[in-house]
Amino acid sequence: DGGITQSPKYLFRKEGQNVTLSCEQNLNHDAMYWYRQDPGQGLRLIYYSQIVNDFQKGDIAEGYSVSREKKESFPLTVTSAQKNPTAFYLCASLNYRDSDTEAFFGQGTRLTVV
Amino acid sequence: KNQVEQSPQSLIILEGKNCTLQCNYTVSPFSNLRWYKQDTGRGPVSLTIMTFSENTKSNGRYTATLDADTKQSSLHITASQLSDSASYICVVSAAGTALIFGKGTTLSVSS
Numbered sequence: 001d002g003g004i005t006q007s008p009k010y011l012f013r014k015e016g017q018n019v020t021l022s023c024e025q026n027l028n029h030d031a032m033y034w035y036r037q038d039p040g041q042g043l044r045l046i047y048y049s050q051i052v053n054d055f056q057k058g059d060i061a062e063g064y065s066v067s068r069e070k071k072e073s074f075p076l077t078v079t080s081a082q083k084n085p086t087a088f089y090l091c092a093s094l095n096y097r098d099s100d101t102e103a104f105f106g107q108g109t110r111l112t113v114v
Numbered sequence: 115k116n117q118v119e120q121s122p123q124s125l126i127i128l129e130g131k132n133c134t135l136q137c138n139y140t141v142s143p144f145s146n147l148r149w150y151k152q153d154t155g156r157g158p159v160s161l162t163i164m165t166f167s168e169n170t171k172s173n174g175r176y177t178a179t180l181d182a183d184t185k186q187s188s189l190h191i192t193a194s195q196l197s198d199s200a201s202y203i204c205v206v207s208a209a210g211t212a213l214i215f216g217k218g219t220t221l222s223v224s225s
Binding site: 006033035041042043045088090092094103104105106107108110 | 148150155156157158159160203205207213215216217218
């Protein structure tokens with residue numbers, strides 16, 4: 001089955017720790033995104049990548065880092081510099097070459113700081 | 115600045131009734147507009163996608179409209195069901211840049 005997979009579904013982090021959220025897609029899409037969603041709020045862009053080995057900061061990149069070493073994978077690291085990391089994180093992929101192609105989302109990772 | 119505004123922020127309707135959600139955007143250059151449904155704790159799922167030349171598109175009980183001149187879109191839900199309770203997100207794609215999300219409309223359908 002083609003799709004986009006996020007793992008884990010739930011993640012607990014102690015204060016001061018770095019954690020990495022996984023996002024893998026087998027859709028052969030060029031572009032991948034990371035969004036953060038807080039209760040009652042819309043999605044906010046953290047980072048995006050339009051091609052392998054290249055990525056851009058979104059609106060709320062501080063305290064996060066990403067890599068794009070492979071087309072299929074776009075992991076997000078939440079560093080200890082992120083002061084309020086508890087949120088729902090969504091990964092998405094999109095193929096820009098076809099304007100009719102929809103964006104596919106993973107099922108999300110809920111990160112909680114304990 | 116590229117922006118997507120949705121209204122209302124939340125909506126409560128009785129099962130079986132119709133409703134319309136609004137999306138206004140200031141995105142340029144416009145590529146396409148999508149409506150997504152997001153159930154609580156899940157990833158958004160696409161309902162419709164509309165390009166510049168399309169005015170209306172239906173997906174079952176969901177009908178989306180697009181007026182590219184006024185930069186407005188609507189999502190009409192007919193004969194609502196309890197399972198329609200979710201957040202509905204309008205997403206506009208600007209050519210060559212990332213997706214621009216609206217904050218969503220939370221719909222609650224009650225029996």
